[in-house]
Amino acid sequence: MRTYNTAILGATGAVGQEFINLIEERNFPFKNLKLLASKRSAGTKLMVKGKEYVVEEATDDSFKDVEIALFAGGSISKHFAPVAVKAGAVVIDNSSTFRMDPEVPLIVPEVNPEAIKDHKGIIANPNCSTIIMVMALKPLDNIAKMKRVVVSTYQAVSGGGKEAMEELEEQLRAIAEGTPIEPHILPGASMPKHYQIASNLIPQIDVFQDNLYTKEEMKMINETRKILSDDKLRVTATTVRVPVLRSHAESVNVEFDDAISVEEAKKALQAFPGVVVRDNPDEMEYPMPLFTSGKDDVEVGRIRLDESVEYGLNFWVCGDQIRKGAALNALQIAEYMIEHDMI
Structure with a gap:
C-alpha cells in the first residue's frame, strides 16, 4: 500500500490527540509524520506507533512535501490552510473557517462522499453536533x-x-x-x-x-x-x-x-x-x-x-x-480519498 506524508496541525489539543490515537488504531498509511502546534506547545514529545516525535511550531514552511494535512481546528486554519494547499497538500480542516464556502466541500463520508471530488485543496469537516x-x-x-x-x-x-x-x-x-x-x-x-x-x-x-x-x-x-x-x-x-x-x-x-x-x-x-x-x-x-x-x-x-x-x-x-464529531470523520475523509485514488 502506498504511504503518504502527513501533518497534524494542532497535535497537542484534544482533537489532535484523537488524530494520533486513530492513526494508530486504524493503521493509517502515513510515511512521514509532522506534528505541528503553536509556539507555546513546540518541543512537546509525543509517541506515535512506538516512535517519539517532537512537536514543531507551525510556520509557512511546515508543509513542504506534505500530502495530507489534518487540521484539528481553530482560527489558525484561515492562514495555514491556503499555505498548505499551495505547498501541495490536501487539507482536511476541522475549523468553521471554510464550512460554508461554496468552493469547499463539507463532508460526512457516509452521507455525501460524492462531493469530495469537487474540492480545490481544502475539505471542511462539519461541526461536531x-x-x-x-x-x-x-x-x-x-x-x-x-x-x-x-x-x-x-x-x-x-x-x-x-x-x-x-x-x-x-x-x-x-x-x-x-x-x-x-x-x-x-x-x-x-x-x-x-x-x-x-x-x-x-x-x-x-x-x-x-x-x-x-x-x-x-x-x-x-x-x-x-x-x-x-x-x-x-x-x-x-x-x-x-x-x-x-x-x-x-x-x-x-x-x-x-x-x-x-x-x-x-x-x-x-x-x-x-x-x-x-x-x-x-x-x-x-x-x-x-x-x-x-x-x-x-x-x-x-x-x-x-x-x-x-x-x-x-x-x-x-x-x-471528539471521534466521529471531529477526528474520526476527518480521517475517514482522508481514507476515502486514498481508497479512491483522489490524493
Missing part, C-alpha cells in the same frame, strides 16, 4: 423526504476543549470538598461572563447572532442544509452545554412529506454505516454519553412517532464528538 445529527437524518431522508428538523443538543464540555474538561473536573472536586468555585472558561474563555458548569446547564454555545440564535445553532442549521444539498429544508436548533465530559446527545424531531413508521425508521438506521440502533424501552436501553464515549459509531434510540403532526418522528442520538 451537525455530524452526529446528519448521521441519523440521512437514512431517514432516504426513505421519506424530510421537510422540517427541530433539534435540542446536550453537548459535553469537551466540545469546549481541554481547558473546559479540566474546569468541569475542578468544579466537581470543589463541590465535593466544599470549596469556592470561580468559573473562567464556559460558555467561552473569551466571553465577558463565565458560569459554573458543574450541577448546571448553560444554554449558550458560542456567541449570539443578530437573530438571537447562537453561532453554534446557526452552524447546525446551515451545515445540515449544505451536507444534505437541501436549501429548502427547515431546521431550527437550541444548543446547550451540559456537565458531561465527553460525547454529545441530541433530541431530534423530524417532520416528513410522507408517512414513516417506527419499524421502517429502525430498519433504515440499523442498515446505515456508522449508526447503531439502541432502542429497547422494555429493558431501559437507549443511547447515553457514558456508553458512547470512545466509540466510533453514533447510537440512536427513543424512536417514536410524533403524535402532534401527520408525519413526524422523534429520536435521541448520542455520539462521541
Whole structure:
C-alpha cells in the first residue's frame, strides 16, 4: 500500500490527540509524520506507533512535501490552510473557517462522499453536533423526504476543549470538598461572563447572532442544509452545554412529506454505516454519553412517532464528538480519498 506524508496541525489539543490515537488504531498509511502546534506547545514529545516525535511550531514552511494535512481546528486554519494547499497538500480542516464556502466541500463520508471530488485543496469537516445529527437524518431522508428538523443538543464540555474538561473536573472536586468555585472558561474563555458548569446547564454555545440564535445553532442549521444539498429544508436548533465530559446527545424531531413508521425508521438506521440502533424501552436501553464515549459509531434510540403532526418522528442520538464529531470523520475523509485514488 502506498504511504503518504502527513501533518497534524494542532497535535497537542484534544482533537489532535484523537488524530494520533486513530492513526494508530486504524493503521493509517502515513510515511512521514509532522506534528505541528503553536509556539507555546513546540518541543512537546509525543509517541506515535512506538516512535517519539517532537512537536514543531507551525510556520509557512511546515508543509513542504506534505500530502495530507489534518487540521484539528481553530482560527489558525484561515492562514495555514491556503499555505498548505499551495505547498501541495490536501487539507482536511476541522475549523468553521471554510464550512460554508461554496468552493469547499463539507463532508460526512457516509452521507455525501460524492462531493469530495469537487474540492480545490481544502475539505471542511462539519461541526461536531451537525455530524452526529446528519448521521441519523440521512437514512431517514432516504426513505421519506424530510421537510422540517427541530433539534435540542446536550453537548459535553469537551466540545469546549481541554481547558473546559479540566474546569468541569475542578468544579466537581470543589463541590465535593466544599470549596469556592470561580468559573473562567464556559460558555467561552473569551466571553465577558463565565458560569459554573458543574450541577448546571448553560444554554449558550458560542456567541449570539443578530437573530438571537447562537453561532453554534446557526452552524447546525446551515451545515445540515449544505451536507444534505437541501436549501429548502427547515431546521431550527437550541444548543446547550451540559456537565458531561465527553460525547454529545441530541433530541431530534423530524417532520416528513410522507408517512414513516417506527419499524421502517429502525430498519433504515440499523442498515446505515456508522449508526447503531439502541432502542429497547422494555429493558431501559437507549443511547447515553457514558456508553458512547470512545466509540466510533453514533447510537440512536427513543424512536417514536410524533403524535402532534401527520408525519413526524422523534429520536435521541448520542455520539462521541471528539471521534466521529471531529477526528474520526476527518480521517475517514482522508481514507476515502486514498481508497479512491483522489490524493
